[in-house]
Amino acid sequence: MNVKTYLVTGGLGFIGSNFIRHILTHQSHIGIVNLDKMTYAGNPVNLKEFEGHERYRFVKGDICDRDLVDDIFSRQKPAVVVNFAAESHVDRSIEDAAGFIKTDIEGVWNLLEKSRTYGLEKFIQISTDEVYGAITEGAADENYPLKPSNPYSASKAGGDRLAFSYFVTYGMPVIVTRASNNYGPFQYPEKLIPLFITNALEDRKLPVYGDGRQRRDWLHVVDHCEAIQYIIEKGAEGETYNIAGNCEKVNLDVTEMILDILKKPKDLISYVKDRPGHDRRYSLDANKLFALGWKPGRNFEEGLRETVEWYVKNDRWWRKIKSGEFREYYKKHYSWRLEDKE
Template sequence: MNLLVTGAAGFIGSRYVRMLLDSDAPDAPRITVLDKLTYAGTLDNLELGHERLEFVQGDICDAALVDKLMADADQVVHLAAESHVDRSIEGAADFVRTNVLGTQTLLDGALRHGVRTFVHVSTDEVYGSIASGSWPETHPLSPNSPYSASKASSDLLALAYHRTHGLDVRVTRCSNNYGPHQFPEKVIPLFVTNLLDGRKVPLYGEGLNVRDWLHVEDHCLGIDLVRTKGRPGEVYNIGGGTELSNKELTALLLEACGATWDMVEHVEDRKGHDLRYSVDWSKARDELGYHPRHDFATGLARTVAWYRDNRAWWEPLKRRVAEERA
């Protein structure tokens, strides 16, 4: 079986591919990775010498390239996306192009070549903000940032290809991921790497925004359960079960890095900052047997240790971002 995975030189995609390559099951797929290698993607995340892995550098908006790869694909797991909210606020064009037009290009190719299953990986941010309780998959979409609006658009487009054309599309919506190999612009790796360098960390507003935290390995297990056991045309929430305010998270990171609150700089809150995300993942639990395996305290400690031990991975990435912004 041939599996095409888009965006797999990034954080979640590379962990998903490594998980599949670690399997010695007789039905373990051959994997083709399609990645543009933008700022957040690096080949250091992939086992390029593995006999079941082929890497192709390219753009998911390149219809000719996508058509060529879809001709050999039995299934698709689509993770390629622009994903940083702050960047979408600064400029939305890349988010619309990649997340919407890129998804449409992939769906067209999958439909044309009769791909068996198309898993579209999305985010809980498409639901907007919720004051209490948790969103089921049937909750109306109400995105508040250009990033989440582009992902909501791609979700609806993917589901439309199922309803209109009968394409086997399955959508996942996950909560906030953490773990090794996460690009150091997201909050946990940003705070950890700053603290390891003796630099202050920027906390939005009073730090009252609440997020549910999901270890990347649990997310990848959830994605694969949807790929192998999910139902066509369905949406599955994938959550971690650990809700923390940004202030609570910051306290844990300070403690893990041996720092104090004088290393925190309160900065102006993000525009349109959603107060709270929380997904109800009982559908994935009941239908697919999904359950997060990582205890947050242990997972966070191991994540901090990984960044402490792997400066050679993240230091060049932070330098590149600093040079870009300069």
């Protein structure tokens, strides 16, 4: 059988590792080359079960490294690039945006430049619903104006439009996807759901920003991975697709659901100063993708319960993270994330 190669970048992170697992498990005709810089968020343990797998290869490196990317293209001849690699945490972008500009814009440019000389089948740029900024009413479809409001979402908007420009200017087969908030296994415990699950398991406070009334749409990471593969197969070049979970929730309600599942008291909730520029609400209109034939399959209540169970069962995974880099970073910038037990 002819094996088609996907170059997946950022494949040791949360969504990238779930995507690689999904592809290697369900698509026997696809091989993966995973290029990941192994930042604090890139964890080789996430894909340990695939070490030595005949259709999986890992390359440690930076998407901004021209020679390395060139070498990967010459040797591996990927048919498809799926670019997950990014600095991805809003709080960190507020502290220091340099790495965000570098990876989320320059890195995308480097991949696009190399890709255009190699005749790819598809270049998938993984963008985010955050590029639309706060949505006060209704939902953003793909033509909604981009108004990113923090350095993370602004750098992602830069990469998103740069990718599109390579379709218009060079006719490259680019597709951009913009997904809503993902949740599920292997998410670094600085993001809301895994931070709150793991803090609750440690009987630490759950730091809720502002009044906790911010609203987000939640998408299970496996649904997201299925949608991306669906778009690679069926999506049209030059198009952008929103990927929504169709499940809008208030952050405080999600927090209480986590405490209920774990049978922990509500007084673990601690209201902290709001994040500057915090978008009040994100909401996606994903009818274009639904019309193409894909819809999310997972129910949030069930998905959240399974996610909580995953963190309960895999406590070595997150305890190791929380005692290492996480601890140092948050001690320096956000000591309240660690309060109570110090």
